[in-house]
Amino acid sequence: MDKPGVFTGATKYVLDSELAKIVNVSMALEMPLLLKGEPGTGKTMLAHAIAENLGMPLIVLNVKSSMKLVDALYQYDTLTRLNDARFGDSNRDVSNIEEYIRMGKIGQAFTAETRTVLLIDEIDKADTDFQDDMLDVLDQMSFDIVEIDKVIVARHRPVIIITSNAKKDLSDPFLGRCNFHHIAFPEPKMMRKIIRVHFPDIDDLLLKNAIDTFYRLRQLDNIEKKPATRELINWIRALRTDPDFNPKKLVKGNVPFLGVLFKKTRDYQLAFDAVERSIFR
Amino acid sequence: MFLDFFYKLKDIGVPVTPTAFLTLHKALAMGLVGSIDDFYTTSRTILVKSERYFDLFDQLFAHYFEGADMPDPDDWEIDEIMRAMLEEWLKTPDDLAATLGITTEELASMTPEEVVEYFKQRLLDQTERHDGGNRWIGTRGTSPVGHSGTHPGGMRVGGVSRGKSAVKVAMERRYKDYSHSGPLTQAQVGEALKRLRNMVPSGPKDQVNIDKSIYHTVKNGGEIEIIFDRSLKDRLKVILAIDNGGWSMDPYIEVVQTLFDYARAQFKEIKTCFFHNTVYDCLWKDPTRYREPIWVSELVRLDPETRFILVGDASMAPYELMAADGAIYLDKRGGYGIKQPRRSSIENLRFIADTFPHSVWLNPVPRRMWDHTQTIGQIRRIFPMFELSLDGLEQAVTHLMAK
Numbered sequence: 001m002d003k004p005g006v007f008t009g010a011t012k013y014v015l016d017s018e019l020a021k022i023v024n025v026s027m028a029l030e031m032p033l034l035l036k037g038e039p040g041t042g043k044t045m046l047a048h049a050i051a052e053n054l055g056m057p058l059i060v061l062n063v064k065s066s067m068k069l070v071d072a073l074y075q076y077d078t079l080t081r082l083n084d085a086r087f088g089d090s091n092r093d094v095s096n097i098e099e100y101i102r103m104g105k106i107g108q109a110f111t112a113e114t115r116t117v118l119l120i121d122e123i124d125k126a127d128t129d130f131q132d133d134m135l136d137v138l139d140q141m142s143f144d145i146v147e148i149d150k151v152i153v154a155r156h157r158p159v160i161i162i163t164s165n166a167k168k169d170l171s172d173p174f175l176g177r178c179n180f181h182h183i184a185f186p187e188p189k190m191m192r193k194i195i196r197v198h199f200p201d202i203d204d205l206l207l208k209n210a211i212d213t214f215y216r217l218r219q220l221d222n223i224e225k226k227p228a229t230r231e232l233i234n235w236i237r238a239l240r241t242d243p244d245f246n247p248k249k250l251v252k253g254n255v256p257f258l259g260v261l262f263k264k265t266r267d268y269q270l271a272f273d274a275v276e277r278s279i280f281r
Numbered sequence: 282m283f284l285d286f287f288y289k290l291k292d293i294g295v296p297v298t299p300t301a302f303l304t305l306h307k308a309l310a311m312g313l314v315g316s317i318d319d320f321y322t323t324s325r326t327i328l329v330k331s332e333r334y335f336d337l338f339d340q341l342f343a344h345y346f347e348g349a350d351m352p353d354p355d356d357w358e359i360d361e362i363m364r365a366m367l368e369e370w371l372k373t374p375d376d377l378a379a380t381l382g383i384t385t386e387e388l389a390s391m392t393p394e395e396v397v398e399y400f401k402q403r404l405l406d407q408t409e410r411h412d413g414g415n416r417w418i419g420t421r422g423t424s425p426v427g428h429s430g431t432h433p434g435g436m437r438v439g440g441v442s443r444g445k446s447a448v449k450v451a452m453e454r455r456y457k458d459y460s461h462s463g464p465l466t467q468a469q470v471g472e473a474l475k476r477l478r479n480m481v482p483s484g485p486k487d488q489v490n491i492d493k494s495i496y497h498t499v500k501n502g503g504e505i506e507i508i509f510d511r512s513l514k515d516r517l518k519v520i521l522a523i524d525n526g527g528w529s530m531d532p533y534i535e536v537v538q539t540l541f542d543y544a545r546a547q548f549k550e551i552k553t554c555f556f557h558n559t560v561y562d563c564l565w566k567d568p569t570r571y572r573e574p575i576w577v578s579e580l581v582r583l584d585p586e587t588r589f590i591l592v593g594d595a596s597m598a599p600y601e602l603m604a605a606d607g608a609i610y611l612d613k614r615g616g617y618g619i620k621q622p623r624r625s626s627i628e629n630l631r632f633i634a635d636t637f638p639h640s641v642w643l644n645p646v647p648r649r650m651w652d653h654t655q656t657i658g659q660i661r662r663i664f665p666m667f668e669l670s671l672d673g674l675e676q677a678v679t680h681l682m683a684k
Binding site: 021022024026029031033034036079082083085086175176178179180181182 | 298300301304307308311313319322323326327329330331332335489491494495498503504505507
């Protein structure tokens with residue numbers, strides 16, 4: 001039986017032992033875990049998996065470039081208050097500012113009844129000030145609501161997962177406060193496991209041929225956006241719905257639904273040409 | 282504990298901090314580490330903050346915990362050469378067997394580790410006997426990359442992972458690919474240029490200005506008046522001048538293209554123009570630099586807030602830059618169509634720099650080479666020059682956005 005509070009994987013997520021160790025160490029040290037890796041390596045999925053596995057609610061903060069830190073903490077709904085002050089037809093107490101404070105995602109994680117998993121997705125989109133300031137808040141596990149001069153202290157320290165797509169490194173103070181892991185693109189063997197999790201009843205030949213073809217297509221030169229796990233899953237889904245499809249065809253260089261794998265015109269064209277030239281034959 | 286390990290990490294260039302080291306000890310004290318595998322994972326996740334250093338970490342870890350002497354770089358080198366060559370040879374087992382002086386059957390019966398060991402032994406023998414300059418190392422340049430080679434026994438070099446000891450995992454050097462700084466991609470340029478923005482109000486008035494609303498409401502004696510503002514949009518004007526002529530820029534075409542593509546997608550108001558080597562009396566709107574001139578003297582009509590970005594290697598013969606008649610094209614020396622008395626190129630450059638306070642020169646030539654070219658030095662005195670790399674772009678953007 002699973003030990004409570006230790007992460008061991010989830011129903012739709014194939015976890016390698018290294019990553020499991022890293023997640024558990026970070027949780028024990030109460031440090032945020034920063035995950036990097038190319039798109040489609042399951043950075044975001046990991047947070048979902050942790051939440052599912054540990055039975056904690058998941059709170060997702062999708063970082064946007066224009067975001068200010070305070071947006072992630074709380075919002076003071078001045079307009080509603082103004083409206084209430086004027087018309088007085090609500091049951092809120094206008095003189096109590098606190099009734100007009102709404103928690104942002106970080107605030108929600110701090111005030112939640114139970115321990116939560118806080119996923120801060122694509123941190124690299126925001127500017128460095130946002131990143132550093134946010135880490136201060138996460139370090140101290142508290143923030144101040146200026147309008148009512150009230151300090152919100154985290155009731156439970158959330159499990160914090162931060163993802164970044166950036167090739168370039170985040171700032172040093174930021175990195176200093178995180179643990180770090182880079183998720184490499186899964187090896188074909190791992191990929192087979194992942195696909196099996198998503199399609200438990202998949203035909204062996206289809207699985208093998210689809211994954212072989214997928215990795216060969218990924219190796220094409222000059223592809224700007226390489227297909228990732230998500231694309232492969234969708235592609236297999238597409239292949240399976242096509243009644244005329246026969247997995248044997250894949251090896252012969254007959255690759256349908258390329259558009260599911262390659263989403264940029266130029267990439268599609270390159271892949272299409274490669275398949276047409278039948279490099280696989 | 283592991284103090285030595287920590288300092289060795291620092292020595293080989295992994296940026297490790299004392300705080301992280303203390304955290305590692307906290308982890309050790311908490312009993313989170315029960316084996317060397319645990320230690321590998323835990324120490325890496327705590328100490329190393331970028332995948333670029335994973336490879337270095339792996340190398341040091343392997344050598345440190347293998348109980349071997351601290352490796353000198355030459356050992357690593359041999360390791361590398363060996364791996365590359367072995368990979369190549371495993372595609373043709375017969376050749377490999379012949380070279381190692383054993384039969385294909387014998388080879389097939391060996392595990393990959395045995396082959397590696399055997400091979401390493403042979404390689405060291407060779408190195409010693411032939412004083413380093415031997416054909417083993419000489420063939421290195423021909424070894425291709427790629428993981429398609431198979432051993433007759435059915436295994437791939439450095440390909441099998443998981444379920445091994447940490448030292449072996451570290452030996453695989455899974456993160457080798459990340460340790461090199463790759464070419465600049467469009468996405469990376471995008472990241473760097475992201476902050477090159479100038480937000481000004483535009484579009485419909487659809488954003489509530491809370492401060493003003495409250496002020497006006499109070500002024501109205503409580504009658505609510507909501508004030509709307511235009512939302513902020515990026516309205517930065519950018520002129521991108523690209524050196525697209527001459528063989529000296531050829532090696533950089535791709536990286537400039539990337540910058541160009543991104544700039545086009547990013548900015549609404551971008552003018553692109555071209556020049557060759559340096560700017561004479563005009564820039565050209567057409568890449569062929571023939572049909573549509575933009576006179577430098579007329580640039581004053583443009584908004585001085587425009588960000589002026591020149592991209593070029595700034596490498597040319599000094600007279601091209603300094604002499605009034607320096608243009609390497611004869612037709613650009615002559616008088617027709619030129620409205621002003623001709624100035625030397627360097628004066629034109631100064632004029633541009635004076636007209637647009639926010640201007641930079643991006644140079645695809647690596648910074649360490651700059652001192653070797655005289656004209657780079659001269660142009661640097663006029664324009665702040667940055668390397669056309671991620672870091673350089675970042676600095677350039679910071680400079681362009683400074684007030």
